[in-house]
Each structure stands twice: as C-alpha cells, then as structure tokens.
Amino acid sequence: MVTIKDVARAAGVSVATVSRVHNDSALVTADTRGRVRAVAERLGYSPHAAARSLSTRKTNGIGVLLPDLHGEFYSELIRGIDQRAQRHGFHLLLASSHNEKAAIAAALQSMRGRVDGLIVMSPAPGAHLQVRDMASFPVVLLNSAAVGAEFDALAVANAHGATQMIAHLIGLGHRRIAMIKGPVRNHDAAERLRGYRAALKEAGIGADESLEAQGDFTDASGYAAANELLGRTPRPTAIFAANDAMAIGALSALREAGVRVPQEMAVTGFDDIPMARYMHPPLSTVRVDIAALGERATDRLLEAVASRRKHRKRREVVPVTLVIRESCNSPVRRDAS
Amino acid sequence: MVTIKDVARAAGVSVATVSRVHNDSALVTADTRGRVRAVAERLGYSPHAAARSLSTRKTNGIGVLLPDLHGEFYSELIRGIDQRAQRHGFHLLLASSHNEKAAIAAALQSMRGRVDGLIVMSPAPGAHLQVRDMASFPVVLLNSAAVGAEFDALAVANAHGATQMIAHLIGLGHRRIAMIKGPVRNHDAAERLRGYRAALKEAGIGADESLEAQGDFTDASGYAAANELLGRTPRPTAIFAANDAMAIGALSALREAGVRVPQEMAVTGFDDIPMARYMHPPLSTVRVDIAALGERATDRLLEAVASRRKHRKRREVVPVTLVIRESCNSPVRRDAS
DNA sequence: TTGTATGCGTTATCAT
DNA sequence: ATGATAACGCATACAA
Numbered sequence: 274m275v276t277i278k279d280v281a282r283a284a285g286v287s288v289a290t291v292s293r294v295h296n297d298s299a300l301v302t303a304d305t306r307g308r309v310r311a312v313a314e315r316l317g318y319s320p321h322a323a324a325r326s327l328s329t330r331k332t333n334g335i336g337v338l339l340p341d342l343h344g345e346f347y348s349e350l351i352r353g354i355d356q357r358a359q360r361h362g363f364h365l366l367l368a369s370s371h372n373e374k375a376a377i378a379a380a381l382q383s384m385r386g387r388v389d390g391l392i393v394m395s396p397a398p399g400a401h402l403q404v405r406d407m408a409s410f411p412v413v414l415l416n417s418a419a420v421g422a423e424f425d426a427l428a429v430a431n432a433h434g435a436t437q438m439i440a441h442l443i444g445l446g447h448r449r450i451a452m453i454k455g456p457v458r459n460h461d462a463a464e465r466l467r468g469y470r471a472a473l474k475e476a477g478i479g480a481d482e483s484l485e486a487q488g489d490f491t492d493a494s495g496y497a498a499a500n501e502l503l504g505r506t507p508r509p510t511a512i513f514a515a516n517d518a519m520a521i522g523a524l525s526a527l528r529e530a531g532v533r534v535p536q537e538m539a540v541t542g543f544d545d546i547p548m549a550r551y552m553h554p555p556l557s558t559v560r561v562d563i564a565a566l567g568e569r570a571t572d573r574l575l576e577a578v579a580s581r582r583k584h585r586k587r588r589e590v591v592p593v594t595l596v597i598r599e600s601c602n603s604p605v606r607r608d609a610s
Numbered sequence: 611m612v613t614i615k616d617v618a619r620a621a622g623v624s625v626a627t628v629s630r631v632h633n634d635s636a637l638v639t640a641d642t643r644g645r646v647r648a649v650a651e652r653l654g655y656s657p658h659a660a661a662r663s664l665s666t667r668k669t670n671g672i673g674v675l676l677p678d679l680h681g682e683f684y685s686e687l688i689r690g691i692d693q694r695a696q697r698h699g700f701h702l703l704l705a706s707s708h709n710e711k712a713a714i715a716a717a718l719q720s721m722r723g724r725v726d727g728l729i730v731m732s733p734a735p736g737a738h739l740q741v742r743d744m745a746s747f748p749v750v751l752l753n754s755a756a757v758g759a760e761f762d763a764l765a766v767a768n769a770h771g772a773t774q775m776i777a778h779l780i781g782l783g784h785r786r787i788a789m790i791k792g793p794v795r796n797h798d799a800a801e802r803l804r805g806y807r808a809a810l811k812e813a814g815i816g817a818d819e820s821l822e823a824q825g826d827f828t829d830a831s832g833y834a835a836a837n838e839l840l841g842r843t844p845r846p847t848a849i850f851a852a853n854d855a856m857a858i859g860a861l862s863a864l865r866e867a868g869v870r871v872p873q874e875m876a877v878t879g880f881d882d883i884p885m886a887r888y889m890h891p892p893l894s895t896v897r898v899d900i901a902a903l904g905e906r907a908t909d910r911l912l913e914a915v916a917s918r919r920k921h922r923k924r925r926e927v928v929p930v931t932l933v934i935r936e937s938c939n940s941p942v943r944r945d946a947s
Numbered sequence: 948t949t950g951t952a953t954g955c956g957t958t959a960t961c962a963t
Numbered sequence: 964a965t966g967a968t969a970a971c972g973c974a975t976a977c978a979a
Contacts, residue, residue, distance in 0.1 A: 274746060276972055287950045292974055300948060317744075322723035323663040324972030327955045332660065333720070334703075342692055344884070348685030355679055355706055364720050365704040366671075369692055376696075383670070383701050386659035386956085387724070407654075409611060492888075521888050528890075547681070551829075551858050553865075553890030613956055624966045629958060637964060661956030664971045723972085 275318045284312040295320060326386070335574060336366045336388040338380050338404075340395055344518060345546040346563060350415075353567025354392060361575055363389075372397045381407045390574045392567075393417075398458055411577035411584070413570050418460045419588075425577060426588045427570050431461050434559035434593035435468025435513070436475075438541055441595060442511045443476045446603045447539060451484040451509035453498040453519045462490070465515045465543060484509055488519045495519025499526035510538065510604035517542035517549050517558055524552060524600070535602035545596055555598035566591055612655045621649040632657060663723070672911060673703045673725040675717050675741075677732055681855060682883040683900060687752075690904025691729060698912055700726075709734045718744045727911045729904075730754075735795055748914035748921070750907050755797045756925075762914060763925045764907050768798050771896035771930035772805025772850070773812075775878055778932060779848045780813045783940045784876060788821040788846035790835040790856045799827070802852045802880060821846055825856045832859025840867055847875065847941035854879035854886050854895055861889055861937070872939035882933055892935035903928055 281288045286305060293301045294309040312318075326332045335358055339347055355365055366388050368380040377400060384391060393404055394415035401419040404412055414426040442450050452469050455462025470480055483505055486498035495514055499522065502509055514520035520542030524534060532538050534554055542549060545560035569591060577584045618625045623642060630638045631646040649655075663669045672695055676684055692702055703725050705717040714737060721728060730741055731752035738756040741749055751763040779787050789806045792799025807817055820842055823835035832851055836859065839846055851857035857879030861871060869875050871891055879886060882897035906928060914921045 274972095277974095278972080288973075289950060289952095289975080290948090293949090296974080302948065305948085317746075319719050319722050319744075319746075321664075321972050322720060323660040323669065324723065324955090325974075326660040327658075327664055327957090328972080328974045330955075334724075342685065342689040345682060345685065348679065348682065348688075351685075351688075351704070352679040355704065359706070364717075364724075367688070367692065367702045367704045369689075369696070380701075382656050383659060385656050386661065387671075387701075407656075409654075409656075525888065548858075548885040548888070551862060551885070551889065611956095614958095615956080625957080626959085626966060626968090627964085630965090633958080639964065642964080658956050661971090662958075664973090665956080665958040667971075 274321075275316045277318070277320065280309065280313050280316055280318050283316060284309045332387055332389050333362055334364050334366050334388040335571070335578075336368065336380075336384040336391040336393075338377065338384075338391060338393040338395065339367070339369050340372045340397070342367075342369045345548060346516075346544060349547070349563035350394070350567040353564035354571050355567075356564070357568045357571035357575075361571075363575070370395060372400070374403065377403060378407065385409060390578045392570050392574055398460065411574060411581075413574045413577070415566070415570055416461050422586055424588070425573055425584075425586045427566065427573065428588060428590050429461065429561050429566070430590050430593045431464035432468035432471065434543065434561075434595075435465040435515075436472040437593075437595050438513060438543075438557075438559050439469055439472035440476070441597065442513070442539060442541070442601060443472070443478070445511075445539070445601065447511040448478060448604075449481075449484065449507060449509040450478075450511045450513060451486065451502045451505070453486050453488040453495055453502075453512060453514040453523060455515035455519075456489045457487075459490070462515050469513060488515065490516050490518060492518045492522035492525070495522025496526045497522075499523035500530070503527075503530055503532065511601065512538060512540050514540070514542050517544045517546045517556065520556055520558070520600075521548070521552060524556070535600055536605060539601035539604065541601050549596075550598065552600065554600045557598045557601040558596050560594045560596045562591070611658075612653045614655070614657065617646065617650050617653055617655050620653060621646045669724055669726050670699055671701050671703050671725040672908070672915075673705065673717075673721040673728040673730075675714065675721075675728060675730040675732065676704070676706050677709045677734070679704075679706045682885060683853075683881060686883070686900035687731070687904040690901030691908050692904075693901070694905045694908035694912075698908075700912070707732060709737070711737075711740065714740060715744065722746060727915045729907050729911055735797065748911060748918075750911045750914070752903070752907055753798050759923055761925070762910055762921075762923045764903065764910065765925060765927050766798065766898050766903065767927050767930045768801030769805035769808065771880065771898075771932075772802040772852075773809040774805075774930075774932050775850060775880075775894075775896050776806055776809035777813070778934065779850070779876060779878070779938060780809070780815070782848075782876070782938065784848040785815060785941075786818075786821065786844060786846040787815075787848045787850060788823065788839045788842070790823050790825040790832055790839075790849060790851040790860060792852035792856075793826045794824075796827070799852050806850060825852065827853050827855060829855045829859035829862070832856025833863045834859075836860035836863035837867070840864075840869065848938065849875060849877050851877070851879050854881045854883045854893065857893055857895065857937075858885070858889060861893070872937055873942060876938035876941065878938050886933075887935065889937065891937045894935045894938040895933050897931045897933045899928070 390411040488494040542558040549556040825831040879895040886893040
C-alpha cells in the first residue's frame with residue numbers, strides 16, 4: 274500500500290507538505306502543489322481513512338441502525354438519508370438489528386470510531402435507553418417512544434394520520450370500521466391504534482374490540498387478519514390496516530374471498546409505499562414522505578455533529594397527508610341488498 | 611472519550627493487558643481479566659475502531675457501491691449482503707454512485723482504509739475498469755460486462771431467462787411479442803434484449819424493430835412504452851418488459867386504455883421483485899433470487915479477502931427461473947373477434 | 948513556504 | 964503473566 278511517506282519521498286518533500294496539498298492548505302506554492310499532485314497521481318495514492326480519522330477525530334461517516342431491511346419502507350428511508358449525507362460529504366454505515374439487544378450492542382460497538390453520529394430506528398421500547406447509554410456520539414431517534422430533553426427524535430404524526438383516515442371513512446358513511454393492528458410492542462403501531470380509537474369515539478361510535486385484528490406489519494399477517502375479519506357478524510364495511518404491507522395482504526385475501534373492493538369492503542393503509550398506487554384497486558393510504566423523513570433525520574444529526582454541545586435536543590413531528598385512491602368508497606347499504 | 615489508557619490506569623495494569631483482555635488472549639489470568647472487564651464496563655469503554663484498524667490492517671467492513679437505491683431490487687440486494695456480512699462479523703458501508711464517474715471515484719476514495727473489500731454494481735460499461743484501477747482491495751462485480759481473469763464477477767442468466775420467457779409466450783400461441791427495453795448502455799438490459807431476439811429467431815419469427823420500445827427500467831418509462839406499443843398495427847398480443855418496474859408501469863397504462871390483461875395483452879417482467887405477485891393480475895416474470903445474489907457476492911468477496919493473493923478470480927452465473935402467474939395467457943384469436 | 952516532531956488509540960514485539 | 968514501547972498513516976503545532 275502506498276502511503277504518504279512514499280509520496281513524500283518520491284516528490285522530494287516532507288510528509289507535512291503532502292498532507293497540506295491533500296487538504297488544500299494555502300501554505301504551499303503552486304509549484305510544489307503541482308509536483309506533489311503529479312507524484313500522488315502516478316503512485317495511485319489516496320489517504321488512508323482510518324489513519325486520518327484517528328488524527329482528526331472526525332470520520333465523516335454516519336451510522337444507520339434499522340430493525341430490518343425488508344421492504345420498500347426502509348429502502349426509501351435509506352435513500353433519503355444517503356442523499357443528504359452524500360451532499361454533505363458523509364458516507365453511510367448500515368446495520369440491521371432485528372431488534373435484538375445483542376445485535377444493537379454489537380452494532381453500536383462497531384460504530385464506535387467509525388461514525389460521527391447515528392440514526393436509529395428501533396421500534397422496540399427501551400432500545401433508546403440502551404442506545405443512549407452506549408453511544409459516545411450524537412444520536413437521532415426515529416419513531417421511538419423517547420421523549421424529553423435527553424433525546425433528539427423524529428416522529429411521524431401517527432395518531433393524527435389514523436384519525437384523519439377514520440374520519441374520512443366515517444364521512445363516507447362507514448360505521449363498522451375494522452382495524453388490522455401492528456406489532457404489539459411497536460410504538461408506531463400503538464399510536465395508530467390510538468388514533469383509530471379516538472376517531473371512533475369522537476364520532477360517537479363505540480369501540481368494538483372484535484373489530485380489532487392483530488397483525489405484525491407483514492403482508493402475510495394482513496392476509497390472515499382480513500380473513501379473520503370476514504368472519505365477524507355483522508361484517509365490517511371497511512378495514513383500516515396499520516401499514517400498507519398489511520393492507521396489501523388484506524386486498525389479496527378479499528380478492529380470493531370474492532369480496533369486491535371498495536364496493537363491499539373499503540380498504541386503507543398507512544405509509545404510502547411506492548407500490549400502493551399500483552394495487553388493484555389503487556390503495557388509499559396515509560402518506561408519510563419516507564425519503565423526506567430520512568433527509569430530515571440526517572439534517573438533524575449533522576447539525577448535532579457540527580455544533581456538538583450547544584445543540585438543543587428536541588422531538589419533532591413530521592406531518593402526514595391523506596391519499597385517497599380507489600380502495601375506499603361509500604359502503605353499500607345493508608338494507609338495500 | 612474513554613480510551614484504553616484510562617482503563618489501564620483505573621485497573622492498575624498496562625494498556626497491553628487491557629488490549630489482551632479485549633482480544634481474548636489466553637495470556638492473562640482470570641483474576642486480572644475479571645478486574646479489567648469490570649473497570650471497562652464501569653467506565654463504558656469500548657475500543658476505537660479506526661485505531662484498531664490502523665494497527666491491525668483489517669477493517670471488518672465491506673463496501674457496497676450501487677448505481678441507485680431506488681426500488682425493491684436494491685433493497686433486497688442489500689438485505690442479502692447485510693445478512694451474510696453480519697454473520698461473518700463484517701459491517702456494511704453503503705454508497706450510491708448514480709453512475710457518475712466522479713461519484714464512483716469519490717466513493718472509492720472514502721472506502722480506502724474503511725473496508726477490506728468491495729461489491730460494486732455499476733451497469734455503466736467501463737466502470738469496472740475504473741474500479742480496478744482505483745481499488746486497493748478485492749472487488750466483486752455484479753452484473754457487469756467484465757470478463758476475464760482480472761475480475762471476480764457475478765452475473766444473472768439474463769439472456770437465458772429472456773429466452774425462456776419468450777419461448778413460453780410462443781408456446782402459448784403468441785406471435786407478435788413486443789419488448790420494452792432497458793437503458794441503452796446497461797449490460798443486463800442488453801443481454802435480456804439479446805435473449806428476446808434469439809428466442810424469436812429460433813422460433814422462426816422475424817425480428818420486428820417496431821415492436822422494440824425503449825425504456826429505462828423505471829415504471830414511468832414502462833407506462834409510456836406500453837402506450838407507444840398500443841399504437842402499432844397490427845397490435846402485439848404480448849409485452850415482455852426488461853424488468854418488473856416497467857412491466858408494472860405497462861400494466862397501469864393498459865388498464866387506463868381499457869385493454870384487458872391477459873385476454874387482450876399478455877404482460878411479463880423480469881426480476882420478480884416482491885410486489886410482482888401482488889399486481890392485478892399477478893405478474894408473470896423471470897425470477898432472480900436477488901437476496902441470494904447478494905449473499906453469494908458477499909461470500910465471494912469474503913473469500914477473496916481471506917485468501918488474499920491465492921484467490922482465483924472467475925465469473926459466475928446465477929440461474930433464474932420462470933414464474934408464471936396470471937398476467938400471461940393464450941392470445942385471443944384475431945379472426946375470432 | 949517547508950520541515951520536524953508529537954499525538955491520535957490500538958495492537959504487537961520484545962523484555963522481564 | 965505482565966509491562967514498556969515501537970509501529971500503523973496521517974494531521975498539525977511549532978521551528979526554521
């Protein structure tokens with residue numbers, strides 16, 4: 274491997290000069306600069322990142338710790354983060370934890386000295402405490418339950434979005450609105466459920482727990498939950514799934530059962546992943562600008578990294594918008610059939 | 611930041627001993643080991659990765675350079691890579707190049723000293739040469755045109771897959787089979803086109819360039835291309851898109867145009883991204899086990915990293931399989947209408 | 948403007 | 964079994 278010494282020797286200068294050339298220091302004549310550049314080019318030299326990090330105490334890297342890498346949600350999130358990071362000259366270190374404590378610890382370990390800050394999305398409750406205690410660098414939390422001056426966090430307007438969607442369905446005339454819930458100990462899932470219940474209560478429609486089916490954010494669970502809900506009597510006229518993947522699974526189950534959407538059953542999701550609009554019928558959903566969420570998180574983190582101590586931590590909520598497509602409609606009148 | 615020195619001082623031992631404890635060296639008594647461990651724990655110490663890399667000349671990181679991060683293909687690929695890497699104790703460094711020479715150079719620069727090897731997928735021709743000349747570590751190429759003893763490469767059976775699919779359509783009775791092509795200078799796209807033409811020729815069906823519409827792998831381009839093909843007379847009875855995203859765009863265009871799939875037009879794709887089976891109708895496609903591709907690439911790279919020089923470079927082709935769903939069918943007889 | 952020398956945090960070699 | 968110390972490759976304060 275060619276090091277700074279090799280270049281220095283070949284160019285007949287000191288290592289300091291080579292270093293200066295590479296860091297665009299003004300304290301070097303155009304002449305020597307050109308000479309060093311040429312030699313470096315010829316030798317195929319480029320500085321060793323680890324060594325530089327050690328010396329400068331900067332890595333120009335940011336870590337991204339995700340619970341999973343499956344599906345379009347994470348892909349969009351990473352895209353947003355990478356875009357912003359790249360613009361600021363930072364690179365990405367990716368790790369998935371599957372929400373296991375040990376994996377989180379391992380990731381945090383290997384991040385130390387490799388990144389200047391970390392974006393972590395870990396829906397498991399308590400994970401943010403573990404991260405806080407272990408991380409020796411700024412951290413931005415995504416969709417975590419963490420609140421307070423100790424954390425920098427970004428959250429989606431989960432409850433609000435759910436409420437909006439349910440209100441929309443109620444406006445359409447629906448009364449028996451079922452929900453496919455997300456994972457039990459997931460914060461986003463809990464908030465969406467809260468919004469669902471609140472909207473129902475607000476409209477004077479009593480809660481009916483038999484209309485709340487359990488899911489886990491996977492399409493398979495949405496499929497199963499929809500079949501379960503089909504057995505309820507009287508049957509619900511609308512299904513609100515806590516995320517798009519489950520709504521898509523439900524769509525699949527309904528098609529197989531010969532239940533027409535939206536005529537016999539309205540279906541709505543949450544997230545607006547790219548494929549939602551390509552469903553048949555196109556899926557109504559609560560849009561979260563996922564890439565923007567990633568960008569915002571990156572901005573916050575970079576800000577924290579740059580201003581080290583004088584950075585004020587806070588929780589920030591990113592808005593959502595209703596996207597009404599064809600998967601929801603007015604319910605058919607029961608007495609008309 | 612708490613360093614190894616702090617721990618050594620607090621534990622009343624030398625830094626060497628602390629280092630030994632952390633590296634599970636046998637040359638340290640259980641007693642001191644326990645004491646050091648306790649102190650390290652109390653102080654919240656964990657070794658600085660950059661420093662360690664500098665000393666050991668190992669980073670335990672692998673770089674992943676992708677042309678883009680958009681869509682399910684890359685997300686699945688990354689998932690496969692991460693899974694394998696994590697199992698071997700390696701972490702991921704992600705970068706997207708958008709196929710710009712400068713971006714590739716920048717990524718390669720920042721990888722230096724941070725990774726032990728690199729997986730690069732850069733459909734642009736010539737990119738592999740640039741990578742070869744700049745990289746100071748083992749590289750595994752994904753879907754590149756590179757051949758020869760100089761490169762370690764993994765490729766998808768593009769031409770074969772395309773041929774298989776076209777043969778299937780011909781078997782169904784289709785004769786006017788259109789293709790939505792991928793980006794002009796993309797290697798995968800070129801191979802898929804080659805397979806398409808070969809299958810047609812093999813069946814004694816002359817090539818008809820008016821049935822080859824240009825696309826660029828995005829759903830929007832598939833949408834436009836399908837509309838273009840709808841104008842051809844006589845109209846094709848089947849469309850083979852060079853990837854699923856374009857097939858999905860085509861499906862959208864056909865629905866808007868009131869053309870029934872598969873009755874009036876068969877549609878097939880390539881890749882079998884997760885959402886393909888959720889289309890309406892479910893999309894027939896050529897399945898590439900994307901995650902497995904990522905895993906295989908990682909295995910190859912890790913192998914190269916481990917055995918440094920004595921590693922024999924070679925090109926390996928991963929197989930594809932036909933997945934026939936409902937989006938293709940026998941064509942309606944022209945004379946029957 | 949350039950060179951010398953020290954330190955960054957860790958591992959590894961050589962003593963002890 | 965443990966300690967002192969020289970690398971590792973680079974940046975930078977200080978000298979010249």
